[in-house]
Amino acid sequence: RSVPVFAIQGYAPICLGLEDFYTRRLYLRIQDCFNRPIASAPDSWIDVVKRYSKDNNKTLHRTSETSHCINLGSYNYLGFAAADEYCTPHVIESLKKYSPSTCSARVDGGTTKLHAELEDLVARFVGKPAAILFGMGYATNSAIIPSLIGKGGLIISDSLNHNSIVNGARGSGATVRVFQHNSAAHLEEVLREQIAGGQPRTHRPWKKIIVIVEGIYSMEGELCKLPEIIAVCKKYKAYTYLDEAHSIGAIGKSGRGVCELLGVNTADVDIMMGTFTKSFGSCGGYIAASKEIIQHLKKICPAHFYATSMSPPAAQQVISAIKVILGEDGSSRGAKKLAQIRDNSNFFRSELHKMGFEVLGDNDSPVMPIMLYNPGKIPAFSRECLRRNVAVVTVAFPATPLLLARARICISAAHTREDLIKALEVISKVGDLVGIKYFPFEPQNA
Ligand code: PMP
Numbered sequence: 001r002s003v004p005v006f007a008i009q010g011y012a013p014i015c016l017g018l019e020d021f022y023t024r025r026l027y028l029r030i031q032d033c034f035n036r037p038i039a040s041a042p043d044s045w046i047d048v049v050k051r052y053s054k055d056n057n058k059t060l061h062r063t064s065e066t067s068h069c070i071n072l073g074s075y076n077y078l079g080f081a082a083a084d085e086y087c088t089p090h091v092i093e094s095l096k097k098y099s100p101s102t103c104s105a106r107v108d109g110g111t112t113k114l115h116a117e118l119e120d121l122v123a124r125f126v127g128k129p130a131a132i133l134f135g136m137g138y139a140t141n142s143a144i145i146p147s148l149i150g151k152g153g154l155i156i157s158d159s160l161n162h163n164s165i166v167n168g169a170r171g172s173g174a175t176v177r178v179f180q181h182n183s184a185a186h187l188e189e190v191l192r193e194q195i196a197g198g199q200p201r202t203h204r205p206w207k208k209i210i211v212i213v214e215g216i217y218s219m220e221g222e223l224c225k226l227p228e229i230i231a232v233c234k235k236y237k238a239y240t241y242l243d244e245a246h247s248i249g250a251i252g253k254s255g256r257g258v259c260e261l262l263g264v265n266t267a268d269v270d271i272m273m274g275t276f277t278k279s280f281g282s283c284g285g286y287i288a289a290s291k292e293i294i295q296h297l298k299k300i301c302p303a304h305f306y307a308t309s310m311s312p313p314a315a316q317q318v319i320s321a322i323k324v325i326l327g328e329d330g331s332s333r334g335a336k337k338l339a340q341i342r343d344n345s346n347f348f349r350s351e352l353h354k355m356g357f358e359v360l361g362d363n364d365s366p367v368m369p370i371m372l373y374n375p376g377k378i379p380a381f382s383r384e385c386l387r388r389n390v391a392v393v394t395v396a397f398p399a400t401p402l403l404l405a406r407a408r409i410c411i412s413a414a415h416t417r418e419d420l421i422k423a424l425e426v427i428s429k430v431g432d433l434v435g436i437k438y439f440p441f442e443p444q445n446a
Contacts, residue, residue: 039066042074043082044414048391069391070423072409077250077366078337079414080281080321086329087281087320091313098312110309118315125322126248126256126274127266128288132297135310137245137275138164140285143303146172148271152207156190156238158182160217165243169212184228187211191236209238215247215258219400219408221361221368224258230268239270249279251364255325255338261364282317284310341366341413348411348420355428356437360406369406370427370436377434378405384430390423
């Protein structure tokens with residue numbers, strides 16, 4: 001998400017000039033709004049440490065005092081991150097049995113029964129023949145992409161793909177081209193140009209072509225136009241790589257992500273990547289694909305050989321969460337959570353629209369950025385929300401283009417309607433204060 005993205009969008013000269021000022025000086029100050037220690041689990045409410053307090057002489061002191069805030073900042077989409085009646089006892093058991101770490105790579109002593117079980121379960125859940133686990137979501141992209149493609153290959157990446165994909169693509173040695181965000185038409189243009197290579201259309205100068213997209217774009221809240229993108233990939237015989245960090249578990253009737261929601265056959269997506277850090281309330285990541293691809297990764301991927309395997313209690317947390325989602329815990333809690341996150345997200349989004357905010361993203365998506373635009377509004381919005389006990393994450397350059405700063409709301413199934421109404425009241429008040437209701441709602445007969 002750095003220079004090439006801005007170059008396409010025409011921001012390059014401004015961004016390069018201001019990068020040092022913005023990231024080193026202003027951003028460090030902005031972080032003060034939210035980058036504070038958290039003193040509780042990332043549930044629907046969290047305890048945020050107030051870093052400083054003033055004494056009678058108005059001198060600032062470090063403090064361990066906390067504010068109890070409605071949490072609109074964590075990716076705890078299904079509410080599994082806090083103590084769960086089914087997951088937590090299993091996780092405690094696994095902690096006692098296996099300890100927090102295997103202290104070993106997968107191919108040495110780092111494969112427990114839980115790792116094998118989770119790989120099978122993930123493959124079944126996402127609808128692919130096999131899967132492989134990694135201890136970190138970020139490294140799943142950055143370490144796997146170079147194991148799938150190298151010099152002589154071509155990666156075509158959505159312009160708003162996550163930094164872990166950008167780094168994986170750059171580190172692979174393949175040629176990287178970017179297509180306009182979520183545009184199947186522009187993807188086709190890039191493919192035509194690259195395949196023809198200035199020569200007759202039959203010439204194909206690349207050993208392999210991989211097109212990389214995300215299920216829900218994390219800074220936009222937008223769903224991938226997957227059916228259209230797959231149609232183009234099929235036409236030009238390119239592989240598809242889908243990052244479902246924010247969509248797996250969070251959307252689709254049974255939580256199976258963007259393919260289920262949009263009616264895409266998972267056989268049409270070659271490589272399905274996801275993380276366990278959002279809907280499953282754990283850590284780590286996975287790749288699910290054909291048995292051949294997974295075997296290939298198990299043979300050659302350095303992160304499989306040289307990195308300590310996923311923490312066993314973290315693996316157990318995901319196993320238990322998926323069982324709840326599938327109803328295999330013997331309850332209907334999973335289905336209720338899925339219905340709840342959809343209702344919560346759609347309610348919150350439509351209320352924000354009614355208040356006159358500019359909100360990005362699609363219905364059903366639990367990620368909803370409220371546009372602030374002017375980076376100067378970030379500290380005001382974030383601090384005023386925090387003062388009223390609503391914790392919101394603001395994002396800006398370099399994670400977004402310089403002039404497109406936003407507050408990124410993440411909704412959870414754990415939020416009650418009461419929590420959401422309270423948060424909306426605060427956001428509305430702060431929106432008026434900061435001046436970010438760009439589309440004031442006017443009743444038709446007023
Ligand atoms: N892919 C995407 C699309 C992400 O948004 C993120 C992080 N939020 C990651 C990968 C990295 O995942 P993790 O935080 O689990 O390391």
